[in-house]
Amino acid sequence: MQKRSLWRAGAVLGVVFVAAGCSGPEKRPETASGPAVEHLQPRTAVQVFDHQGEVSTWNEMLTGLADADIIVIGETHGHPLGLSAAAALWDDLLKTRPQAALAMEFFERDQQVALDDYLAGITDEEAFREAARRSQGNYPEGHRRMVEAAREAGRPVIAANAPRRYVRMTTPQGYERLTGLSDAQRRMFEPPAQLVEGRYRDEFFGLMSGGGHGDSMPEGMVEKMYFSQQLWDSTMAASVVNATLRGSRPVVLVVGRFHADFDGATVEFIQNSRPDLTVKTVSVVDEASDTIAEEDVGRADFVFYVGDADEHADAS
Numbered sequence: 001m002q003k004r005s006l007w008r009a010g011a012v013l014g015v016v017f018v019a020a021g022c023s024g025p026e027k028r029p030e031t032a033s034g035p036a037v038e039h040l041q042p043r044t045a046v047q048v049f050d051h052q053g054e055v056s057t058w059n060e061m062l063t064g065l066a067d068a069d070i071i072v073i074g075e076t077h078g079h080p081l082g083l084s085a086a087a088a089l090w091d092d093l094l095k096t097r098p099q100a101a102l103a104m105e106f107f108e109r110d111q112q113v114a115l116d117d118y119l120a121g122i123t124d125e126e127a128f129r130e131a132a133r134r135s136q137g138n139y140p141e142g143h144r145r146m147v148e149a150a151r152e153a154g155r156p157v158i159a160a161n162a163p164r165r166y167v168r169m170t171t172p173q174g175y176e177r178l179t180g181l182s183d184a185q186r187r188m189f190e191p192p193a194q195l196v197e198g199r200y201r202d203e204f205f206g207l208m209s210g211g212g213h214g215d216s217m218p219e220g221m222v223e224k225m226y227f228s229q230q231l232w233d234s235t236m237a238a239s240v241v242n243a244t245l246r247g248s249r250p251v252v253l254v255v256g257r258f259h260a261d262f263d264g265a266t267v268e269f270i271q272n273s274r275p276d277l278t279v280k281t282v283s284v285v286d287e288a289s290d291t292i293a294e295e296d297v298g299r300a301d302f303v304f305y306v307g308d309a310d311e312h313a314d315a316s
Helices: 002-011 013-020 058-065 080-096 109-119 125-131 141-153 199-208 219-245 265-273 309-315
Strands: 047-050 070-075 101-108 157-161 251-256 279-285 302-305
Touching: 047 058, 058 080, 058 279, 058 302, 070 080, 070 265, 080 141, 080 251, 080 279, 080 309, 101 109, 101 141, 101 219, 109 125, 109 141, 109 157, 141 157, 157 219, 157 251, 199 219, 219 251, 219 265, 265 279
Parallel strands: 070 251, 070 279, 101 157, 101 251, 279 302
Antiparallel strands: 047 302
């Protein structure tokens, strides 16, 4: 449980760096995603559980996702097998749902042109990486595989997130500093009409107030970070909903799983905006077992157990 607790703290740690005006921690490169992970064949290497915690299969999961308008894949950042499984799921969805679109937390809205130019063949990969500020640390192989699959299929990739420079402008009171910006600037983000309460907020405040970060933070700083987190959640939800309005179904959003587990804030914002859409979720959990832990039952419509990331890294 200690490992799980530390990961959940890390899932939202980037907000701390945003609030401090830094660029955030560099994600671990997926250097182990070559032969060692591919040899595992992600469709059979992961253990799949359904919403009730019963053992499922990859094909049963695909059937369960077949009617979804939106699929949210909550990943464990930097996990080689987890990212490979997410890429395999995207590959399979493209085969059966040719109008699918990919949306990613890890690209910000002001990087959309860089993505579009690359997908259209206007720029090569080197120019795309430079324009979109991609490095080995923030563009792991699993993400690259998903973008390349979309490019080959001629499908859009949506830069779903709010640029960090605007997220840093939140205050402990909210978003008032954003209201005076120009229309062009305000198209880069989507403030929530109302903050999410309940479990999501409680877990966020628990982590940021000392439950996983050691010393507790001042209450005002935690409030500011929650407004920042909610600006991300709301912007990503709006990006996904907008893509459905342009005819893409399903829209597959890849996001850190704290945002989506137990119908977290990103999922809640989607559902509140468009209750007519069918939203399904997948959560990638760094555990290895043939039976699901009680705390993971109901985490998502389907839960992947992918084991310890270090185990796969060592295998290379």
